[in-house]
Amino acid sequence: MSQFPRALITGAARRVGAEIAHRLHADHDLLLHCRHSRDEAAALAAVLEAARPQSTRIVEGELGDEHARARLADAVGAAPLDLVVFNASRYARSDLAAESTVRNRDLRDFFEVNVVATWDLALRLRPALAAAAETHGDAAIVVILDLYAQRPLPGYEAYSISRAAGAMLVQALARAFGAEGVRVNGIAPGTVLWADGSLRAETEAMLASRTALGRIGSPADVAAAVRYLAGARYVTGSVLPVDGGRSTFV
Numbered sequence: 001m002s003q004f005p006r007a008l009i010t011g012a013a014r015r016v017g018a019e020i021a022h023r024l025h026a027d028h029d030l031l032l033h034c035r036h037s038r039d040e041a042a043a044l045a046a047v048l049e050a051a052r053p054q055s056t057r058i059v060e061g062e063l064g065d066e067h068a069r070a071r072l073a074d075a076v077g078a079a080p081l082d083l084v085v086f087n088a089s090r091y092a093r094s095d096l097a098a099e100s101t102v103r104n105r106d107l108r109d110f111f112e113v114n115v116v117a118t119w120d121l122a123l124r125l126r127p128a129l130a131a132a133a134e135t136h137g138d139a140a141i142v143v144i145l146d147l148y149a150q151r152p153l154p155g156y157e158a159y160s161i162s163r164a165a166g167a168m169l170v171q172a173l174a175r176a177f178g179a180e181g182v183r184v185n186g187i188a189p190g191t192v193l194w195a196d197g198s199l200r201a202e203t204e205a206m207l208a209s210r211t212a213l214g215r216i217g218s219p220a221d222v223a224a225a226v227r228y229l230a231g232a233r234y235v236t237g238s239v240l241p242v243d244g245g246r247s248t249f250v
């Protein structure tokens with residue numbers, strides 16, 4: 001890799017993660033994390049490498065597995081790490097009528113990927129982040145959360161609960177890491193990309209009507225917020241809504 005600041009992006013291979021990668025690549029060397037989307041990660045890395053050789057590396061792993069997280073942290077290495085973007089998340093419906101062992105495991109699975117993995121990796125990578133802060137005067141973590149960290153999304157209760165915990169994690173780690181010069185912030189997007197890749201017209205119209213700006217957002221809007229928080233040297237412990245003002249609607 002070159003002498004650019006280093007950034008790790010989880011779930012970077014496609015969708016919002018890939019947009020963040022494109023946006024950060026102008027002034028960062030990138031560690032592109034993926035789990036299943038190896039082909040997409042390789043294609044993304046090829047595009048970025050064509051623009052600037054020796055600027056990307058792919059790192060893999062299941063975030064819900066502690067051993068895999070340890071291997072991921074080893075792969076990232078101890079060299080100064082300027083930025084971590086926790087973009088990957090588990091997103092799925094909850095079945096409140098499922099039997100207790102199933103629904104309890106469901107909540108634990110959400111916590112393992114959306115909360116524990118962020119906590120665990122942030123702490124494993126803390127020395128590398130602190131080294132970057134010492135060397136370059138700043139280092140940052142950005143956790144992509146959700147508008148539904150603030151209020152429950154019906155049908156997605158376990159997901160929403162895990163996102164609310166993620167918002168507290170941002171504040172707690174911001175306070176814990178602050179003395180080392182490592183900032184921790186979150187982003188709470190409204191809908192920017194439908195789960196199947198395209199918004200259905202009627203759903204898009206409904207969401208737009210409940211948004212102050214009258215339109216839904218895009219992955220580029222989230223990537224721009226990541227870019228801002230990556231360089232906002234006196235901002236820590238905040239969760240920035242990127243929702244077109246949807247959170248102002250009751």
Ligand SMILES: NC(=O)c1ccc[n+]([C@@H]2O[C@H](COP(=O)([O-])OP(=O)(O)OC[C@H]3O[C@@H](n4cnc5c(N)ncnc54)[C@H](OP(=O)(O)O)[C@@H]3O)[C@@H](O)[C@H]2O)c1
Pocket residue numbers: 010011012013014015016017033034035036037038061062063064086087088089090091113144145146147188189190191192193194195
């Ligand atoms: N899309 C939206 O409108 C929207 C709205 C609000 C908030 N957000 C948040 O913004 C972020 C990006 O959104 P998105 O829609 O692009 O996300 P996504 O497609 O649902 O997931 C992004 C990546 O996360 C990785 N991932 C999921 N579970 C994982 C696990 N257990 N271990 C390792 N990797 C895992 C997957 O990587 P692989 O494909 O490599 O397996 C996936 O490609 C997410 O945190 C999401 O919750 C999105």
